[in-house]
Amino acid sequence: xxxxxxxxxxxxxxxxxxxxxxxxxxxxxxxxxxxxxxxxxxxxxxxxxxxxxxxxxxxxxxxxxxxxxxxxxxxxxxxxxxxxxxxxxxxxxxxxxxxxxxxxxxxxxxxxxxxxxxxxxxxxxxxxxxxxxxxxxxxxxxxxxxxxxxxxxxxxxxx
Numbered sequence: 001x002x003x004x005x006x007x008x009x010x011x012x013x014x015x016x017x018x019x020x021x022x023x024x025x026x027x028x029x030x031x032x033x034x035x036x037x038x039x040x041x042x043x044x045x046x047x048x049x050x051x052x053x054x055x056x057x058x059x060x061x062x063x064x065x066x067x068x069x070x071x072x073x074x075x076x077x078x079x080x081x082x083x084x085x086x087x088x089x090x091x092x093x094x095x096x097x098x099x100x101x102x103x104x105x106x107x108x109x110x111x112x113x114x115x116x117x118x119x120x121x122x123x124x125x126x127x128x129x130x131x132x133x134x135x136x137x138x139x140x141x142x143x144x145x146x147x148x149x150x151x152x153x154x155x156x157x158x159x
Contacts, residue, residue: 078108085152087144092120099124104148110134112152114145 037048085104090097099119106112116127129139134149141149 080107081105081112082108083110083112083152083155085148085150085154087148087151089144091118102142102144102148104131104145104152106131106134106149106152110153114141114148116142116145 033045037045083104083106085106086101088098088101091100101117103115103117104112105115110131110133112131114129114131116129118125118127129141129145130137131149134153
């Protein structure tokens with residue numbers, strides 16, 4: 001009889017522990033479900049999950065479109081002026097200050113133009129020369145123009 005009552009006691013303890021565990025995890029699930037559905041109208045879990053999955057699908061599509069546009073912008077950006085080099089200097093001894101300048105404008109391929117302004121007492125002249133791959137194309141560069149191109153490639157401006 002003593003053995004039978006011990007077996008019954010162990011059986012009831014196991015059942016009690018099992019019911020306690022089920023109650024604990026069930027309560028945690030209900031709390032989680034209430035947090036998940038907080039602010040949502042009276043919808044069942046299946047409907048809410050469908051809506052969430054649809055939102056995720058739409059976000060993935062939008063992300064793909066944005067990445068595609070970003071790729072196009074990066075590709076096109078290579079052909080916009082990205083590098084600027086400026087050198088101011090005084091080519092003539094009879095004028096004061098560094099009124100003359102050279103401005104190099106280059107894109108991502110080091111193609112672009114060099115704008116040179118020569119200032120004297122009587123006049124100011126402006127010249128442009130093409131730059132291809134960082135080198136002269138059809139016109140010889142002065143030392144100031146070469147310096148402006150080098151500065152543009154390095155991203156430095158000297159005034």
